[in-house]
Structure formats: C-alpha cells, structure tokens
Amino acid sequence: MDAFFVAVELLERPELRGEPVIVGGTAGRGVVSSASYEARAFGVRSAMPMAEALRLCPTAVVLPGQMAKYREHSRRVMSLFEEFTPLVEPLSIDEAFLDVSGALTLFGPPASIARQIRARVLEETGLSCSVGGGASKFVAKLASGKCKPAGTLIISEAETVPFLHTLPVTALWGVGAATATRLRERGITTVRELAETPKQTLICALGTAQGERLHDLAWGRDPRRVETSRREKSVSHEQTFMTDLAGITELERELRAQSDAVARRLRATGLEARGIALKLRWPDFTTVTRSRVLAEPSDTGHRLFREVRELLHEVNPHGRAVRLIGVRADHLVEAGSGLAELPLWEDDRDDEWREAERTIDRALEKFGKHAIRPASLLGRGERRDGTTGLSDRPASLN
Structure with a gap:
C-alpha cells in the first residue's frame, strides 16, 4: 500500500490531498508512523522523531494515528487479494505476498493481474497500492519498492x-x-x-x-514459498518515555507490567517462550540487548519478570536513566510441548503461577484491564507519557 496510514486519513480529509501530511505522535518524543509522498520529498520518513520531521517540513499537517481504522481497511484490502488467489501471506498491516502462479489461466499474465489488483483496490477502498512481481518473494518485494507510488513492475525470471x-x-x-x-x-x-x-x-x-x-x-536464489499461516517468532512489548526513566525500582515496575502483557499474549495464543530478552536504549540512542534461554518454557508474567529483572541488574545495576525499555519472549513453542522433556522448577513452580495468572486473565476480560494488578504496580497512577497505568499498549507478535 502507498503511504497507507496517510492514505486512509485522506479518505476523510480529501482537502489535504497534494499537501505534506504526517501521521504520528505529536507529544514529547512522538515519531512518524507514515508520511505522504509530498512530505517525503522534504526528507521525512517513517520512525523519524516528529520534532526532526517538522524541522525538515514545517508546513506539514500532522494527524494522530488511529490503528483500529487502519486495521479495518487492511482487512478489506487483504480480502480483495484473496479474490485473486488463496495464497496470500500478510507481511504487515499494509503489505502482503501473493502467489499467483495458479491464477494465470483465470486472470491472465502477471502484469495483467497486477493491474487488476491495483484497479480493484482503488475502486473498492479508494486506496492506492503498488505491485511488484518476480519469480521469488525477494525480487517481488524489491520490484514493489521500485515502482512506488501507484506503479507496477514485473521482473521475469530471465531478467532477475x-x-x-x-x-x-x-x-x-x-x-x-x-x-x-x-x-x-x-x-x-x-x-x-x-x-x-x-x-x-x-x-x-x-x-x-x-x-x-x-x-x-x-544470484536471485530465494526458495521461500508464500505461507498463508505464519508461526509467530516472538512476542514483545517496549515503551519509549517522554522523559527518561531512571531508578532501579521504576525500571523494575515497568518490566513487571511489560512481562505481564507479554505473558497474557502468550497464553492467549497458546504459546510458551523458551527465551527472554531485555532491550534498553540510553538517552544518547545507544541500544543494548541481553538475552538468555529459560530452563523450561514459560507463559507466566511472574517467571518472565524474574528472568528479565536479572538481566536488568546485569546491564544496568544502578538504574541509569533510559529512553526506552522492552521485553521480548522468543524461541516460542506450543504450550505444554516442553514440559515432558525438561525438569520443572525446584522451587516457585511455574504451574502454580500459571493458574493464578489465568484467573487474572478472566478477571481482566470481565472487569477491564485495570481491575487487578500486582501489588508492586498499585498506586502508580499516571505514567510519564500521560497514559494511566503501565504499559497500556498490547504486546506485539512477530
């Protein structure tokens, strides 16, 4: 999709077409989520600090992001792709791979299919997309980037x-x-x-x-096939603070909330983690990560927090101020698949905490996300970035 978030916003703000438009956060350390091609001409790009983007393009119109709206438009677009082929692999909210090798008889050669897809998406949603084609996923993705915006580029196998x-x-x-x-x-x-x-x-x-x-x-060799179902590789949660967060107690509280969020996502998807990682970004933007393998797979916030807290004390024992902190659970396995082959904890067994946290899951679902929380997080009130509670954003799958 071409400048997807901006394009969705312009459906409701057509008077801004042709103007430099940025979607992203405006408060404190907000970043650019998407920029119109008019804004990109000034050097604005995704993930750039908003302050820098506005220095480059001071006349830009900045709009706050609305993820629920973007997800709904994404679902509509992906369903249109499936009318051309059932072999659709979403790569992100605004991008997908399509295997059209079985659709040539029905829809014509690849270039024709690409034009039909672009026309259908524009007609049904009002949104523009660029379509690249190739004999492999790698080449198709390169081609789509080369023909943006609103273009088509097909690289044959002989041309690869x-x-x-x-x-x-x-x-x-x-x-x-x-x-x-x-x-x-x-x-x-x-x-x-x-x-x-x-x-x-x-x-x-x-x-x-x-x-x-x-x-x-x-040499153009990329044997990967389009996969209609993707297995998540990790579950992560991170937070960038409006003002640097310092103090070992404060950092631990943030990690506790993030660990709980990651664990809830693991339980909701029937997965357990065999690895845990800590991510810290210092005020000078230097980023460090530390990871370890767990003795047995886990989906409890209690276990993830204990492990990641040890990593925190190894890399930042004095609670030096950080700009960002995050937790990532990886080496994911199906829940229960590792219990028979690995020893259980000798103390503080995971299964007891798992049952308690599943009870909490049910309470949160019924009474809301702040209905119950660990005692260490009580009384936290408003966080530094203006939201209430800690780590309100959901954990993300990758």
Missing part, C-alpha cells in the same frame, strides 16, 4: 539477475549499516560485486549463514 546486479548491495535483505561497512572494506558496494565474490570469502567476512544467504540472493 541483470536487474539485481544493477543495485547497490544495501538492496539485499539483511545488509544494514554494519554489514555494508564490512563489505565496503572489501571493495564490495554493488550486488554484482557481491555475486562475483567467492562464497567462502563472504562466509569468512560475515559468517556462514549470512554469507551463504547473501550470495544466494545476489
């Missing part, structure tokens, strides 16, 4: 390698700033140069997994 070899190496998935620097130190700045580098050289520079993967991508 020549197309890729014209691109900078940063176009490859997984090549961020650090990887690009390591490659540049070896004289590799384009996909062509990477493709012509011996695989073993890349492995020595980047490690086996990344070296092999990037070499394959540089």
